Amino acid sequence: MNKPLVIWDAGHGGSDTGAHAFGTKEKDWTLEAALYLHNRSKELGIPTHIVREKDITLEALPRTTIVKNSGATFCISCHFNAFNSQAKGVETIYSIFKGSHDSKGLAEKIAYAISNEGMDFRRVFSRQGTNDFDYYYMHRMTGKVETVIVEFGFIDNEGDYDKLRFKEFRIKLYEATLRAFCEHTGNLYQLPNSSIDVLDEYYKVQIFAGSLSGAEKVAQEAENKGFETFIVKEKK
Incomplete structure (x- = not known):
């Protein structure tokens, strides 16, 4: 090398x-x-x-x-x-x-x-x-x-x-x-060859609110379709 x-x-x-x-x-x-x-x-x-x-x-x-x-x-x-x-x-x-x-x-x-x-x-x-x-x-x-x-x-x-x-x-x-x-x-910098969608603002999309078991099931279904997911515990 x-x-x-x-x-x-x-x-x-x-x-x-x-x-x-x-x-x-x-x-x-x-x-x-x-x-x-x-x-x-x-x-x-x-x-x-x-x-x-x-x-x-x-x-x-x-x-x-x-x-x-x-x-x-x-x-x-x-x-x-x-x-x-x-x-x-x-x-x-x-x-x-x-x-x-x-x-x-x-x-x-x-x-x-x-x-x-x-x-x-x-x-x-x-x-x-x-x-x-x-x-x-x-x-x-x-x-x-x-x-x-x-x-x-x-x-x-x-x-x-x-x-x-x-x-x-x-x-x-x-x-x-x-x-x-x-x-x-002193190396030349160029933007990536592949297009990366870089945003200045971000928005949340929530698709479920309920029990932990339900949240885990929905999260797994979303991940199986290629989405990143996370589960947040909140007070009612």
Whole structure:
């Protein structure tokens, strides 16, 4: 394999679900993000690699070994946040050590690009751990690969989730990430070859309200026809 410019990391996976709220598991959306960004990078002719392509468990050492051995210049580690249901917005995290390719600048570009697509801007930061090392193992254990952790939003925050639950909106955030990456690295960015319906406004369609068993039956019928569904519990 030729050395990639970037390796995309889908955070968590397998037995490690990551954050979870409103029936959503972080590991599923991170895999969606990394696969999308990897495939779009190939479409743009950017040398690219990916840490995992399916739902498998990867502990810290094997995950970071894949990144380190890839020979990539950059790693973008995809995540969705959770805290106390009150925090919201996009965060990006860079190493405490100054890299030769300005990973702080890349983290800033990505965060602002995602914010411009409709997510609140929360912060861009680094975090020091013990013994003057990085706090996050994705920074600490990936060798010379300059890693930026991207937290697209908080899935346990109702406001963030109301946006993120729409795949079209998540795609906008992935595209913003790729566009910022291309700007930072000097690669040509172009819109996807395939048409993606990206909307500025979203509307809800409710087709059932009743018992849990009834909701599950209707949801399954809708999913069998290709629709994404979710079940919300509300007070009468």
